[in-house]
Amino acid sequence: MDDDMENGGLGPYQDRPRTFPNMRSKPYVPMIFRILMRINIRVLFVLLLLCLGVVFYIGASTSPIIVFVFSVCIITFILSIYLCKWVLSKDEGPPEMAQISDAIRDGAEGFFRTQYGTISKMACLLALVIFCIYLFRNTTPQQEASGIGRSNSACITVAAFLLGALCSGIAGYVGMWVSVRANVRVSSAARRSAREALQIAVRAGGFSAIVVVGMAVIGIAILYATFYVWLGVDTPGSMKVTDLPLLLVGYGFGASFVALFAQLGGGIYTKAADVGADLVGKVEQGIPEDDPRNPAVIADLVGDNVGDCAARGADLFESIAAEIISAMILGGTMVQHPSGFILFPLVVHSFDLVISSIGILSIRSSRDSSVKAPIEDPMAILQKGYSVTIVLAVLTFGASTRWLLYTEQAPSAWLNFALCGLVGIITAYIFVWITKYYTDYKHEPVRALALSSSTGHGTNIIAGVSLGLESTAPPVLVISVSIVSAYWLGQTSGLVDESGNPIGGLFGTAVATMGMLSTAAYVLTMDMFGPIADNAGGIVEMSQQPESVREITDVLDAVGNTTKATTKGFAIGSAALASFLLFSAYMDEVATFAQEPFKQAGNYLIDCQVDIAIPEVFVGGLLGSMLIFLFSGWACSAVGKTAQEVVNEVRRQFIERPGIMEYKEKPDYARCVAIVASASLREMIKPGALAIISPLVIGGWVLALEGEKNDHHIPPLSCISFTHLSFLWALSTVVSAFRNSVALVLGQLVKFAHEGHALLGAKVVAALLMFATVSGILMALFLNTAGGAWDNAKKFIETGALGGKGSDTHKAAVTGDTVGDPFKDTAGPSLHVLIKMLATITLVMAPIFL
Numbered sequence: 001m002d003d004d005m006e007n008g009g010l011g012p013y014q015d016r017p018r019t020f021p022n023m024r025s026k027p028y029v030p031m032i033f034r035i036l037m038r039i040n041i042r043v044l045f046v047l048l049l050l051c052l053g054v055v056f057y058i059g060a061s062t063s064p065i066i067v068f069v070f071s072v073c074i075i076t077f078i079l080s081i082y083l084c085k086w087v088l089s090k091d092e093g094p095p096e097m098a099q100i101s102d103a104i105r106d107g108a109e110g111f112f113r114t115q116y117g118t119i120s121k122m123a124c125l126l127a128l129v130i131f132c133i134y135l136f137r138n139t140t141p142q143q144e145a146s147g148i149g150r151s152n153s154a155c156i157t158v159a160a161f162l163l164g165a166l167c168s169g170i171a172g173y174v175g176m177w178v179s180v181r182a183n184v185r186v187s188s189a190a191r192r193s194a195r196e197a198l199q200i201a202v203r204a205g206g207f208s209a210i211v212v213v214g215m216a217v218i219g220i221a222i223l224y225a226t227f228y229v230w231l232g233v234d235t236p237g238s239m240k241v242t243d244l245p246l247l248l249v250g251y252g253f254g255a256s257f258v259a260l261f262a263q264l265g266g267g268i269y270t271k272a273a274d275v276g277a278d279l280v281g282k283v284e285q286g287i288p289e290d291d292p293r294n295p296a297v298i299a300d301l302v303g304d305n306v307g308d309c310a311a312r313g314a315d316l317f318e319s320i321a322a323e324i325i326s327a328m329i330l331g332g333t334m335v336q337h338p339s340g341f342i343l344f345p346l347v348v349h350s351f352d353l354v355i356s357s358i359g360i361l362s363i364r365s366s367r368d369s370s371v372k373a374p375i376e377d378p379m380a381i382l383q384k385g386y387s388v389t390i391v392l393a394v395l396t397f398g399a400s401t402r403w404l405l406y407t408e409q410a411p412s413a414w415l416n417f418a419l420c421g422l423v424g425i426i427t428a429y430i431f432v433w434i435t436k437y438y439t440d441y442k443h444e445p446v447r448a449l450a451l452s453s454s455t456g457h458g459t460n461i462i463a464g465v466s467l468g469l470e471s472t473a474p475p476v477l478v479i480s481v482s483i484v485s486a487y488w489l490g491q492t493s494g495l496v497d498e499s500g501n502p503i504g505g506l507f508g509t510a511v512a513t514m515g516m517l518s519t520a521a522y523v524l525t526m527d528m529f530g531p532i533a534d535n536a537g538g539i540v541e542m543s544q545q546p547e548s549v550r551e552i553t554d555v556l557d558a559v560g561n562t563t564k565a566t567t568k569g570f571a572i573g574s575a576a577l578a579s580f581l582l583f584s585a586y587m588d589e590v591a592t593f594a595q596e597p598f599k600q601a602g603n604y605l606i607d608c609q610v611d612i613a614i615p616e617v618f619v620g621g622l623l624g625s626m627l628i629f630l631f632s633g634w635a636c637s638a639v640g641k642t643a644q645e646v647v648n649e650v651r652r653q654f655i656e657r658p659g660i661m662e663y664k665e666k667p668d669y670a671r672c673v674a675i676v677a678s679a680s681l682r683e684m685i686k687p688g689a690l691a692i693i694s695p696l697v698i699g700g701w702v703l704a705l706e707g708e709k710n711d712h713h714i715p716p717l718s719c720i721s722f723t724h725l726s727f728l729w730a731l732s733t734v735v736s737a738f739r740n741s742v743a744l745v746l747g748q749l750v751k752f753a754h755e756g757h758a759l760l761g762a763k764v765v766a767a768l769l770m771f772a773t774v775s776g777i778l779m780a781l782f783l784n785t786a787g788g789a790w791d792n793a794k795k796f797i798e799t800g801a802l803g804g805k806g807s808d809t810h811k812a813a814v815t816g817d818t819v820g821d822p823f824k825d826t827a828g829p830s831l832h833v834l835i836k837m838l839a840t841i842t843l844v845m846a847p848i849f850l
Contacts, residue, residue: 055222062225065343065404072350073218076210079357083207088181090200093188096543100298101184103669104535107302108180111269111677112310116169118681119261123165126257126692130250130844131158148231148239157250157844160223164254164321167219168314171212172262175313175528178208179305183535190540190552197536197552198378199363202385205528206360206521210353212313213521216255216320217349223251224328224346242332245325245342246589249843252325255318256837259311261688263833264635266311267826268680270303271639273672274825275818276646282814285654285661286806290541293660295653295667296646299676301538307825308531308564315833316524319574320349322836323517326581327510329588334495334507340404341507347404348421348514351396356521359389378559382526389522390425397421397518401511410494413504417493420486420508424515424577427482428523428570431475435569438471439788440562441796445471450793453812454802460816464793468786468823472778475569479576479777486512506584513577516570527567530560558795565788568829572780575832579773582839586769589843590762610766620698620764624772627694628779631687631834632827638683639822645675691834695842698768765842773835780831787824790816 039047052074059066092098134154148156182204189197227247232238277296281287290297324345331341363385398418405414437443441450445467452463490508497503537553612618649672659665794813796802803809 055225058225058229059221062228063339063343065339065347066221066225069217069221069343069346069350072353073214073221076214076353076357080207080210080214083203083210083360084178087178087185087200087204087207090185091188092184093191094543097184097187097539100539100542101180101187103298104183104301104305104539105180107298107673107677108176108305108310111302111306111673111680112173112176114677115262115265115306115681116172119169119258119265120165122261123162123254123257127158127161130154130161133845134158156227156247160248160250161254161257161844163219163223164251164318165258166254167215168255168258168262168317168321171215171317172258172310172314174211175208176305176310178204179309179528179532179535182532183305184539186532186536186556187539187543187545187549187553190536190549190556191545194378194552194555195376195381197556198381201529201532201536201556202360202363202382202525204532205525206357208309208313208528209316209360209521209524210357212317212524213320213349213356214353216317216324217346217353220248220251220321220324221346223248241342242338245328245332248325248328249585249589249840252318252322253837253840253844255314255321256833256840257692259314259318260691260830260833260837261684262314263311263830264638264684264688264826265680266303266307267635267822267830268638268642268683269676270300270307271821271825272642272646272680273299273303273676275639275643275821276650276672276676278814278818279643279647280650280654283811284651287661288541288805290538292542292544293663293667295650295660295669296672296676297538297542297667298669299646299672301535302673303676304531304534304538308534309528311829312524312527315571315829316520316527318833318836319571319578320517320520322582322840323510323513323574323578324349326578326585326839327507327514329585330507330510330581333503333588340406344400344404345510345514347400348397348518349520351400352393352518352521355389355392355396356519356525358392359385359519359522360525362388378556379562382529382559382563386519386522386526389519390429393425393515393518394422397425397515407495409496413493413495416489416504417508417511420489420511421515421518423482423486423489424512425518427478427512427573427577428516428519430478431569431573432566434471434474434478435566435785435788436562438467438785439565439792441792446789446792446796449789449816450796450802450809450813453793453797453816454809457812457815460790460793460812461819464786464790464816464820467789468782471785471789472781475573475781476778479573482512483509483577483580506581509577509584510581513574513581516574516577520574523567523570526563530564533557533560561788561791561795565784565792565824568784568788568824568832571829571832572777572784575780575836576773576777579777579835579839582836582843583766583769583773586766586839586842590766610763610770612767614760614763616760617763617767621767621771623694623698624768624770625775627690627768627772628775628831628834631690632779632783632831634687634690635827635830636822638680638687639826642676642679642683645679646672649675687830691837692841695765695768695838696845698764769838769842772838776831776835780828780835783823783828783831787820787822787828790820791824793817 055070056067059070092101131154134157135150182200186197186201186204189200224244227233227244228241231244233244234241273296277294277300278289281291281294281296282289285294287293290301327345328342331344332338334341363381398421401414401418401421405417407413438445441447449460449463449467453460486508487505488508490504490506490511491502493502493504493508495502495504495507533553533556537550537557540550540553610617612621653667653671654660657665657667660667790813794810794817797807797810797813798805
């Protein structure tokens with residue numbers, strides 16, 4: 001800062017140029033971009049054409065459908081570049097706006113670099129663990145017949161894991177990169193018209209959404225096509241195409257791994273800063289939100305970008321990746337020539353990119369921004385774009401099912417699956433409406449919650465908790481109806497196996513999940529719109545723009561809060577359906593590795609059902625439910641501990657620099673940013689590690705118990721592989737061959753000695769996954785809805801109702817909002833990722849549970 005700032009010799013802000021310190025000395029540019037910028041543009045262009053040629057050659061060698069997917073993704077990437085250039089061409093407004101935006105940008109990029117540096121180190125360590133485990137695990141008969149040994153399988157899984165983690169990180173970076181550049185342009189546009197500001201925010205969010213969804217689709221398509229060509233799939237003596245999707249599970253695990261830590265770290269950051277700023281600024285000092293006198297205001301605005309934009313981008317990326325992979329696995333079990341069924345999810349999300357782009361471009365500004373017109377309802381404008389996207393989704397989904405799911409075996413099956421997709425689309429709409437009902441202050445639940453604040457802080461908390469608990473019922477009923485309906489439509493599609501049994505039920509639920517996510521790019525656009533509008537309002541407030549400008553950004557911010565709440569409802573609904581698919585895929589993978597199907601085979605009933613009457617299985621389920629509560633508790637505790645540090649720092653600055661309140665001294669914004677950044681990175685490790693380690697520990701514990709129960713403590717084959725890892729690594733080839741022979745004999749002994757409970761380790765992990773999914777869905781619904789209701793109850797009072805700002809009712813509502821902050825923006829969204837990551841980690845590690 002300048003010397004006069006440090007010495008306190010400042011007049012009122014209005015009388016002096018308003019300057020804000022940078023968080024770092026120079027902007028951060030990722031290494032990969034620095035390398036690319038050093039390459040000659042012509043050389044770069046040639047390399048790009050070469051890469052595209054290789055990609056399309058691999059795609060053409062695989063399937064024309066893959067070529068179609070590649071073409072759509074590349075075209076929409078070109079569109080995203082146009083949107084990006086369009087947004088960046090807008091002006092940044094007066095210097096004080098640009099200075100605030102630079103401070104936010106530097107803080108966000110600095111935290112992102114540190115956070116993702118930590119995540120990348122953990123990802124490399126986990127990749128090494130996966131590689132070692134896969135070197136000494138069982139292989140399927142299909143893999144052995146096609147010549148894929150343990151080393152090849154280990155390399156394939158690790159490569160998929162690292163690629164998924166890398167793409168997820170890029171998705172998060174793109175979300176943050178555009179938001180920290182669009183916020184000041186929205187603020188500047190708000191000085192001219194609300195419609196122009198809305199269009200800039202939507203197109204900035206649209207750029208991020210198209211890149212995120214496009215990367216998820218093209219990443220899986222490239223991985224699938226590469227494995228198809230490299231392994232010579234469907235050639236004599238090679239792997240069948242039905243087994244190929246199992247090799248992609250590492251990609252989903254890598255995406256989930258990064259998304260979990262991104263959501264945890266970003267959520268802790270944004271809510272700790274928000275809570276600290278609100279408790280001291282609003283409650284104790286009585287200053288408005290985003291007031292420049294609040295030392296934590298820059299940290300709060302930075303948190304919007306790293307918590308809502310970067311983390312939500314990674315979250316939706318892994319949602320789409322997990323749904324695509326699980327649906328591809330199930331699609332491989334449908335018919336004798338299942339290429340269309342396997343590639344169907346990629347085509348659906350390719351059309352998602354097209355129709356969402358049309359919906360984004362349908363939102364336009366007025367031709368003459370100089371003409372002052374009444375402020376339109378931004379939510380109505382966004383809903384029109386969503387309606388366009390929904391209509392196109394129904395049409396393209398029906399066309400996709402007819403194109404890819406038509407089979408001579410069951411000519412009308414495609415129509416049943418089209419109806420399954422319609423069930424998913426309707427489910428998404430209902431979920432959005434339910435969430436809006438319970439979190440929008442236009443409806444009775446939030447108004448009742450606001451009224452409870454008039455009798456004190458305690459009654460506000462009681463009313464908010466009860467509202468959140470009640471709000472879990474309607475979504476669960478909707479999920480239940482949609483799963484049963486989609487399953488029934490799939491079962492009655494006419495697809496049967498060799499024995500004449502219907503087999504389309506699970507794939508029907510997969511198609512319903514695809515239907516729910518068929519407008520994911522537009523939904524993510526609306527979600528990204530929220531934090532961009534929030535940041536724009538903060539910049540306008542800090543730069544002390546006219547009240548008319550603040551009115552426009554307030555309207556956009558209020559709509560942004562609604563879109564964020566409704567998209568969280570959409571996210572948990574899709575997570576519930578995707579987790580059901582992943583659980584089914586886990587059972588299929590266990591059956592493949594164990595060579596024992598989860599059904600009755602002839603006259604011999606194989607005991608492969610998950611029976612909770614078995615003590616170990618019941619305990620596994622109990623531990624799965626416990627995991628959800630413990631994870632949520634640690635996530636909320638992390639926010640509380642970090643917020644305490646922020647509160648103490650803000651109080652210290654107000655005490656030691658009394659001139660801050662009179663605009664005579666400048667707050668130390670950078671100090672609060674540093675505190676929140678370091679604390680959030682430290683606190684995200686414990687709950688994240690809990691989610692990753694728990695399935696492995698519980699599965700290993702059961703195997704140890706099973707080994708003690710069986711012949712003279714003889715462990716099964718996979719347990720030998722895991723627990724004697726270092727021993728086997730040092731032995732020669734002769735000893736390894738001897739070990740395999742002995743393990744084969746011991747495995748048979750174990751099977752006969754423990755015949756009543758075959759695959760006990762896999763069953764216990766399945767119970768953990770099942771109970772954790774159910775508990776996680778309910779807990780996430782409770783946390784998201786209660787937190788959103790508390791936030792909007794406060795905003796309802798701030799409109800002037802029940803005493804307005806500064807009243808005792810308002811202070812009680814701020815307390816409720818403070819309690820709800822870690823609920824709705826840290827623990828709740830992290831649970832979306834957690835329940836899917838548990839499913840993907842069990843898919844990747846399934847062989848060690850056998």
